Amino acid sequence: MTITHPNVTVGRALDLLAKYDATAPFFFxxxxxxxxxxxxxxxxxxxxxxxxxxxxxxxxxxxDGDDDPLVVGAVPFDPSATPRLCVPRxxxxxxxxxxxxxxxxxxxxxxxxxxxMEADxxxxxxxxxxxxxxxxxxxxxxxxxxxxxxxxxxxxxxxLDIVTTEPIDIGTLLRxxxxxxxxxYTFAVDxxxxxxxxxxxxxxxxxxxDLVTANPLAGSLPRSDDPFEDFGQAQALLAxxxxxxxxxxxxxxxxxxxxxxxxxxxxxAEPSLIRTAAMWHLxxxxxGRVLDPAVRSMxxxxxxxxxxxxxxxxARAARAAIAEYEAFDRGFYTGLVGWENNSGxxxxxxxxxxxxxxxxxxxxYAGAGIVADSDPAAELAETTAKFRTMLTGLEL
Ligand SMILES: C=C(O[C@@H]1C=C(C(=O)O)C=C[C@H]1O)C(=O)O
Numbered sequence: 001m002t003i004t005h006p007n008v009t010v011g012r013a014l015d016l017l018a019k020y021d022a023t024a025p026f027f028f029x030x031x032x033x034x035x036x037x038x039x040x041x042x043x044x045x046x047x048x049x050x051x052x053x054x055x056x057x058x059x060x061x062x063x064d065g066d067d068d069p070l071v072v073g074a075v076p077f078d079p080s081a082t083p084r085l086c087v088p089r090x091x092x093x094x095x096x097x098x099x100x101x102x103x104x105x106x107x108x109x110x111x112x113x114x115x116x117m118e119a120d121x122x123x124x125x126x127x128x129x130x131x132x133x134x135x136x137x138x139x140x141x142x143x144x145x146x147x148x149x150x151x152x153x154x155x156x157x158x159x160l161d162i163v164t165t166e167p168i169d170i171g172t173l174l175r176x177x178x179x180x181x182x183x184x185y186t187f188a189v190d191x192x193x194x195x196x197x198x199x200x201x202x203x204x205x206x207x208x209x210d211l212v213t214a215n216p217l218a219g220s221l222p223r224s225d226d227p228f229e230d231f232g233q234a235q236a237l238l239a240x241x242x243x244x245x246x247x248x249x250x251x252x253x254x255x256x257x258x259x260x261x262x263x264x265x266x267x268x269a270e271p272s273l274i275r276t277a278a279m280w281h282l283x284x285x286x287x288g289r290v291l292d293p294a295v296r297s298m299x300x301x302x303x304x305x306x307x308x309x310x311x312x313x314x315a316r317a318a319r320a321a322i323a324e325y326e327a328f329d330r331g332f333y334t335g336l337v338g339w340e341n342n343s344g345x346x347x348x349x350x351x352x353x354x355x356x357x358x359x360x361x362x363x364x365y366a367g368a369g370i371v372a373d374s375d376p377a378a379e380l381a382e383t384t385a386k387f388r389t390m391l392t393g394l395e396l
Pocket of ligand 1: 155157202217218219220281309310352353365366367368369370386
C-alpha cells in the first residue's frame, strides 16, 4: 500500500471492499476507481445552488489543510431536500474492482444458509408499498393521462419493505452486490439513520478534466436464466418502439441539459444495450467538453437532475403525477450518489437498485418509465425484476 498524501491512501479495490463496514460514511466503486471514506467533516448544507455549496466546502477543507479534499455522498430525488454530502476525514482510493471476483470465504454464506430451507426466507416479512394491484392501477390511470397528451412520460416507483430475523450485515450486503455486478456502480452512504446501499447501472454525469460523459438508461426488460430466452429479451428490447421512444425522451433531455454547458457534444443516433445481472437496458453514452472550467461535475449534475429516466417529461407535470400516484417519499432513491474534487472533476450516478437499510429492516425501491403505450402488467413485472438486485444481495 502506497501513501500518496496524508489524507489519501491508495490500496487495492478488493481491500477497500473488504474493509468497508456500516460505520464508514461512504463507499463508491466505479470504472474510474474505488473510494472508501472514514470520518465526516465539512457537511454541505441544503441550498438551491448545490454546485457552489460543494465548491465552498472544498475550499474550506483546503483552507483547513487538506490538499486534495473530496466531497462525497448523496443528494435526494427532491433537489431542495437536505443532501448527505461531506468532506470525509480520510479517504482510501484504489483502481476499479476486478471485472470478476469471488468473495473471500469469510463473506460466504453462513452454514445455516446451506440448508435446503433458509430461516430468513421463511421468516422475513415483506410488505409492498403500495400493493401490486394499486401500483398497476396507478400505471393505468397515468396511461390515460399520457394518452390524453397531458404528459409524454412519467416514472412511477414502488417500494418493498423487508424485515429480517437478524440485523442486516451492511458490509456483507455491499460485498455481495459488488461481486454480483462488479461493472455496476456499487455504493453505500451512511444517512445517520440507516444506510443507502445499492448497485446502480446508470451514470448521470462525470467530468474528468474537460471531458463530460453521461450515460442515460431507459427502456428495460428482465434478464432470463435461459440463455436463448435471454438473447431474445435483448433483441426484443432493441426492437421495441415503445422502449426506444421512452429512451429517446431521456437522451433528448440529457443533450438539451448539457448543450449550454458543453462543446463537441456527441449524441449517438441509436441506443445500445447494457446488461446488469437482473436487467437489460437501452443505453446511450453522450460525451462533450466543458465550455469553461467553472462548469463543475455538480454544475452538470444539477443541470440534468432529475432526468426523464427517473422523473418524466415535461418535468413539472411528471413531478406532480409522481406526488399524486406514489405512496411514499422517494428520499434518496432516484437522487444522486458520487463525489467531486477541488478541480471540479467528479462522478454522479443515479441512486437506483438500492435500499435504505437500518437494523433488521430495509426499504427497497424500483420504478419504471410509463409512456402512452405502457402495459400495467409489464411495468409491474419490470419493477419486480428490478427488486432482484437487492433481494439477491440480501439472499432473500
Ligand atoms: C427507475 C428505475 O430505473 C430507471 C428506469 C428505467 C426504465 O424505465 O426502463 C431504466 C433505467 C433507469 O433509468 C429503477 O431502477 O428503479
